[in-house]
Amino acid sequence: MPTVDQIEPTDSAHPYDVTAAPDPADASAQAYKAQLRDYFDGIGFARWSAIYGEAKLSRIRHTIRVGHQQMLATLHGWLAQANLPHGAHILDAGCGTGILAVTLAQQGYTVTAVDIAPHMVQAATERAIAAGVAEQITFHTGDLEQVGGRYDAVVCLDVLIHYPPALFTPMLHHLASLSRGPLYFTHAPYNHLLAAMHWLGGHFPQSHRRTTIQMIPDAHVSAALTGAGMRQQHVANISSGFYFVRLLGATPQS
Numbered sequence: 001m002p003t004v005d006q007i008e009p010t011d012s013a014h015p016y017d018v019t020a021a022p023d024p025a026d027a028s029a030q031a032y033k034a035q036l037r038d039y040f041d042g043i044g045f046a047r048w049s050a051i052y053g054e055a056k057l058s059r060i061r062h063t064i065r066v067g068h069q070q071m072l073a074t075l076h077g078w079l080a081q082a083n084l085p086h087g088a089h090i091l092d093a094g095c096g097t098g099i100l101a102v103t104l105a106q107q108g109y110t111v112t113a114v115d116i117a118p119h120m121v122q123a124a125t126e127r128a129i130a131a132g133v134a135e136q137i138t139f140h141t142g143d144l145e146q147v148g149g150r151y152d153a154v155v156c157l158d159v160l161i162h163y164p165p166a167l168f169t170p171m172l173h174h175l176a177s178l179s180r181g182p183l184y185f186t187h188a189p190y191n192h193l194l195a196a197m198h199w200l201g202g203h204f205p206q207s208h209r210r211t212t213i214q215m216i217p218d219a220h221v222s223a224a225l226t227g228a229g230m231r232q233q234h235v236a237n238i239s240s241g242f243y244f245v246r247l248l249g250a251t252p253q254s
């Protein structure tokens with residue numbers, strides 16, 4: 001993993017920082033989400049759609065692309081083990097540019113894909129049309145906590161990593177309530193190197209142009225899962241340069 005000094009200021013291309021976040025203690029959930037929506041609908045859209053695309057990237061962003069691909073490959077392995085029936089209905093909460101939603105549709109699943117950023121939903125829709133699977137995917141623009149219904153599985157990748165503990169728990173509970181089967185999600189585990197990066201991030205120029213990573217202590221994640229009536233089934237730490245997330249798979253306790 002590169003150190004902060006290797007990354008900044010010579011390569012300001014990394015899109016993560018923590019100092020751009022409003023203070024979670026006094027920011028309302030709605031204001032916090034609105035800031036994330038504006039980021040992912042604006043400057044973040046270009047950055048993340050490039051990372052999730054195929055064009056050549058800077059060294060830092062390339063490590064994030066590789067890590068994201070590793071995380072997706074792990075998820076697909078777990079989904080295959082889950083043996084969901086053909087046509088099972090999967091919710092992709094925070095679908096971004098639709099990489100997962102389109103792949104799931106190509107595998108024969110029915111997909112509902114939701115994202116808070118309109119440009120992300122537009123890009124995901126275009127990807128689905130280009131792949132010839134638009135009829136299998138229902139797209140919505142909005143907050144995942146406003147999604148209703150019941151799904152055979154719920155997936156939420158690299159979304160909760162942006163939310164502080166006070167918002168993480170209700171979001172996880174809501175996602176769990178939508179699934180009659182497994183729930184798969186990523187979070188950012190507490191890690192001293194990341195914590196140092198976050199602290200140092202406050203001294204970097206243009207930090208308002210990046211998004212945030214919010215580390216959640218393991219005990220908090222376990223308590224949130226238990227409170228949601230889920231038990232952990234799978235866990236994988238995915239680490240590639242500047243990409244470091246924990247992918248979890250959980251199933252209903254009963």
Ligand SMILES: C[S@@+](CC[C@H](N)C(=O)[O-])C[C@H]1O[C@@H](n2cnc3c(N)ncnc32)[C@H](O)[C@@H]1O
Nearest residue numbers: 040094095096115116117120143144157158159
């Ligand atoms: C880093 S991207 C990950 C995209 C996708 N899940 C993937 O892994 O390719 C995070 C996405 O979460 C979306 N997002 C953030 N908060 C959200 C919320 N409350 N409800 C729905 N989408 C949200 C953002 O708009 C953005 O598209």
